[in-house]
Amino acid sequence: MAVPAAGPRRGRGRRPLAEVRADVLEAAAEVLMAHGVAGFTVEKVVVASGVSSATVYRHWPSRGALALDGFRHAVGDQVALDDTGDxxxxxxxxxxxxxxxxxxxxxxxxxxxxxxxxxxxxxxxxxxxxxxxxxxxxxxxxxxxxxxxxxxxxxxxxxxxxxxxxxxxxxxxxxxxxxxxxxxxxxxxxxxxxxxxxxxxxxxxxxxxxxxxxx
CATH class of the missing domain: 1.10.357.10 (Tetracycline Repressor, domain 2)
Structure with a gap:
């Protein structure tokens, strides 16, 4: 999976929460896939997303929770269980x-x-x-x-x-x-x-x- 280099995202004024969350998740996915869990930090996500650390911590209570959400954002729902009857x-x-x-x-x-x-x-x-x-x-x-x-x-x-x-x-x-x-x-x-x-x-x-x- 090719991972683009994380770069800062800057918003203008107050932005919708969904847009802010999307920026954070995209940045978290990039940082996690590029650096692994050991190199994953909230500070790197803050820099890459352009979202304040206070906002990030308001929605993700820990580094681990943010990392998992970043992973889910990166891979999507590739593993789904369907009941076809067999x-x-x-x-x-x-x-x-x-x-x-x-x-x-x-x-x-x-x-x-x-x-x-x-x-x-x-x-x-x-x-x-x-x-x-x-x-x-x-x-x-x-x-x-x-x-x-x-x-x-x-x-x-x-x-x-x-x-x-x-x-x-x-x-x-x-x-x-x-x-x-x-x-x-x-x-x-x-x-x-x-x-x-x-x-x-x-x-x-x-x-x-x-x-x-x-x-």
Missing amino acids: VRADLERFITAFIRLATQRPAGPVFAQLIGAAQTDAELAGQFEHHYFGPRRRDAFALLEKAKERGQLRAGADPGLLVDLIWGACYIRLLLPHLTDQLTEDFAPAVVDQALAGLLVPTAGEETAGKVTEP
């Missing part, structure tokens, strides 16, 4: 989209850095839960519950455990440097198949194919 295919598409994001540069390494920073930044951790992990986890639960209602998954399937199995495997490969090169698009169908093994209810055609015809 739970296996929907999960594969979702995991493939996540892997594509995680292996982009500089977005993937920056995402891993943000997750690491959230372990010691309570505000950033809260923002992650509110704006990223929480919504996606709820969407995944809803998808799996609907699959159970449709009879695609066995009644005893645990959505929480399934989510942890699938996403946990992805995050391990993202966060452990010696495993990052194994986070490929081929991993998506493999991890979904392993997680759903024994939980998918066979279709009528699959049940027929599995029967042995007596001579």
Whole structure:
């Protein structure tokens, strides 16, 4: 992902809040992608955006919260979970989209850095839960519950455990440097198949194919 050099943005007079926020987010995205989490500071964003530090802190309570919003602004909503009625295919598409994001540069390494920073930044951790992990986890639960209602998954399937199995495997490969090169698009169908093994209810055609015809 090419990142243009951050430059100051100067407004004239009082500007609409939406315009000010857009300038801050654009500057935050540029600074974050250019310098990573370690080099990300509110001061750099203030200089690049031309917005006062008081205004920035009024809307973003911490450096981490601003960095996460800058990341979301930079990458958009590349990882969305749609329910088409085919739970296996929907999960594969979702995991493939996540892997594509995680292996982009500089977005993937920056995402891993943000997750690491959230372990010691309570505000950033809260923002992650509110704006990223929480919504996606709820969407995944809803998808799996609907699959159970449709009879695609066995009644005893645990959505929480399934989510942890699938996403946990992805995050391990993202966060452990010696495993990052194994986070490929081929991993998506493999991890979904392993997680759903024994939980998918066979279709009528699959049940027929599995029967042995007596001579």
